[in-house]
Amino acid sequence: MTTKQLYNQIQQKKSFLCVGLDVDLTKIPQHLLATEDPIFEFNKAIIDATHDLCVSYKPNTAFYEAYGLKGWQSLEKTINYINEKYPDIFTIADAKRGDIGNTSTMYAKAFLEDLNFDSVTVAPYMGKDSVEPFLAFENKHTILLGLTSNEGAFDFQTQEIDGKPMYQTVLETSKTWKNSENLMYVVGATKAEYFKEIRNIVPDSFLLVPGVGAQGGSLEDVCKFGMNKQVGLLINSSRGIIYASNQTDFAEAARTEALKLQKAMAIILEQN
Amino acid sequence: MTTKQLYNQIQQKKSFLCVGLDVDLTKIPQHLLATEDPIFEFNKAIIDATHDLCVSYKPNTAFYEAYGLKGWQSLEKTINYINEKYPDIFTIADAKRGDIGNTSTMYAKAFLEDLNFDSVTVAPYMGKDSVEPFLAFENKHTILLGLTSNEGAFDFQTQEIDGKPMYQTVLETSKTWKNSENLMYVVGATKAEYFKEIRNIVPDSFLLVPGVGAQGGSLEDVCKFGMNKQVGLLINSSRGIIYASNQTDFAEAARTEALKLQKAMAIILEQN
Numbered sequence: 001m002t003t004k005q006l007y008n009q010i011q012q013k014k015s016f017l018c019v020g021l022d023v024d025l026t027k028i029p030q031h032l033l034a035t036e037d038p039i040f041e042f043n044k045a046i047i048d049a050t051h052d053l054c055v056s057y058k059p060n061t062a063f064y065e066a067y068g069l070k071g072w073q074s075l076e077k078t079i080n081y082i083n084e085k086y087p088d089i090f091t092i093a094d095a096k097r098g099d100i101g102n103t104s105t106m107y108a109k110a111f112l113e114d115l116n117f118d119s120v121t122v123a124p125y126m127g128k129d130s131v132e133p134f135l136a137f138e139n140k141h142t143i144l145l146g147l148t149s150n151e152g153a154f155d156f157q158t159q160e161i162d163g164k165p166m167y168q169t170v171l172e173t174s175k176t177w178k179n180s181e182n183l184m185y186v187v188g189a190t191k192a193e194y195f196k197e198i199r200n201i202v203p204d205s206f207l208l209v210p211g212v213g214a215q216g217g218s219l220e221d222v223c224k225f226g227m228n229k230q231v232g233l234l235i236n237s238s239r240g241i242i243y244a245s246n247q248t249d250f251a252e253a254a255r256t257e258a259l260k261l262q263k264a265m266a267i268i269l270e271q272n
Numbered sequence: 273m274t275t276k277q278l279y280n281q282i283q284q285k286k287s288f289l290c291v292g293l294d295v296d297l298t299k300i301p302q303h304l305l306a307t308e309d310p311i312f313e314f315n316k317a318i319i320d321a322t323h324d325l326c327v328s329y330k331p332n333t334a335f336y337e338a339y340g341l342k343g344w345q346s347l348e349k350t351i352n353y354i355n356e357k358y359p360d361i362f363t364i365a366d367a368k369r370g371d372i373g374n375t376s377t378m379y380a381k382a383f384l385e386d387l388n389f390d391s392v393t394v395a396p397y398m399g400k401d402s403v404e405p406f407l408a409f410e411n412k413h414t415i416l417l418g419l420t421s422n423e424g425a426f427d428f429q430t431q432e433i434d435g436k437p438m439y440q441t442v443l444e445t446s447k448t449w450k451n452s453e454n455l456m457y458v459v460g461a462t463k464a465e466y467f468k469e470i471r472n473i474v475p476d477s478f479l480l481v482p483g484v485g486a487q488g489g490s491l492e493d494v495c496k497f498g499m500n501k502q503v504g505l506l507i508n509s510s511r512g513i514i515y516a517s518n519q520t521d522f523a524e525a526a527r528t529e530a531l532k533l534q535k536a537m538a539i540i541l542e543q544n
Contacts, residue, residue, distance in 0.1 A: 166428065
């Protein structure tokens with residue numbers, strides 16, 4: 001998918017919502033546990049109930065790997081279901097991978113080719129030759145960790161290198177890499193005051209923004225400082241939507257929560 | 273496994289060799305492709321041929337994920353085979369994971385509990401709360417990326433924060449984390465001149481050292497600057513051993529290459 005197609009979808013749906021599919025078997029409605037593949041059944045119901053309100057789904061691979069082979073099967077079924085039934089949706093494998101050249105290529109093929117995600121999240125610590133293999137895939141996107149939403153972001157990401165916080169060095173350096181037009185960045189909503197600086201460095205890139213809701217980030221603040229001409233934001237919500245209810249009405253409850261966010265986004269889009 | 277047990281094994285085998293099981297179906301002997309699980313058959317033969325010469329095996333998860341469900345099955349079978357047949361071996365899931373708290377716990381459970389690896393490699397970019405969940409597992413080890421062996425290591429890891437290269441800040445900071453005694457570090461052999469500084473910061477920790485052989489690092493230089501009283505080094509070799517031959521004699525050829533390294537290590541151990 002191209003960013004142009006993503007932007008078109010945002011305009012059409014009046015939404016830049018990404019729903020995080022972080023499925024924990026201890027948190028989903030217990031009646032689903034009797035089905036053959038509870039994770040997939042849960043995802044399917046959530047997706048069917050929210051696909052017109054969001055533009056992206058983001059399974060975090062940790063939640064699937066934690067269930068071993070069965071988990072990977074659920075991940076495969078989930079991405080295939082989205083790609084077949086809702087092909088306009090922008091899909092993100094939240095895998096935070098990264099390794100040396102040849103090995104990164106293996107990861108890139110696994111997520112962008114075999115599983116056919118539109119994008120994958122990647123950690124920057126190992127530098128250029130660990131990220132460029134992901135960037136080589138046409139019409140696919142590499143979402144580089146910039147400034148994450150957690151407390152630990154202050155351990156290294158905000159430490160200064162030559163008078164600039166490290167995450168800014170990461171953003172600036174990444175722009176010099178081959179096929180850098182395929183880059184997007186993770187920027188946590190809990191640090192809205194940083195968005196202005198970030199937009200100076202990467203004015204045109206899409207930013208994937210976790211941390212609105214449960215982690216305390218504000219949608220309005222993020223949009224105020226982070227939005228660009230093509231919107232340029234994908235606001236992720238996971239727990240706030242998918243665990244809105246753990247009863248048989250869970251899908252409906254997820255839709256209600258997604259709708260709240262979509263409506264707030266529609267108002268912001270109208271004002272901009 | 274405790275580091276004491278690992279050290280005992282090193283003394284017994286006169287080896288601190290780690291064999292990287294990075295299995296690429298295009299590089300293994302073609303006659304194995306006719307078997308039901310070529311990756312596992314390959315690993316099994318390599319393991320049986322080298323287990324007395326090395327103290328550790330390290331499958332890199334990228335090479336298994338690249339083959340989807342079937343790949344994960346091969347990984348499971350491989351780790352189970354090692355744990356059952358050679359329980360003294362120190363096993364490393366080279367996964368380079370890392371995510372926010374709760375999600376890191378899912379990864380930690382996947383590798384340290386379900387797959388029952390002795391250790392897992394983790395990326396430091398997201399800081400304390402992304403690593404501590406891995407450290408909480410008793411007698412398990414978290415191998416943090418310090419200074420990697422690739423060219424991209426110079427992009428961020430060697431950039432200076434307050435007059436010190438970033439990788440040193442990572443090492444120092446990580447020592448303040450809860451259960452930091454369960455930490456080991458990845459330090460590339462291609463940067464032997466850095467080992468002295470690193471040993472000043474983490475004198476007692478084990479270092480996992482890739483980059484000897486194919487990538488150009490020298491075993492002697494690494495040992496000269498990196499060895500401590502408990503040896504404290506795991507020298508990894510992947511391609512140089514497992515792809516020594518792609519004919520039916522591949523396991524024997526792997527043993528020959530592993531033996532060369534083991535003999536060189538025995539000499540170094542005797543001298544120290």
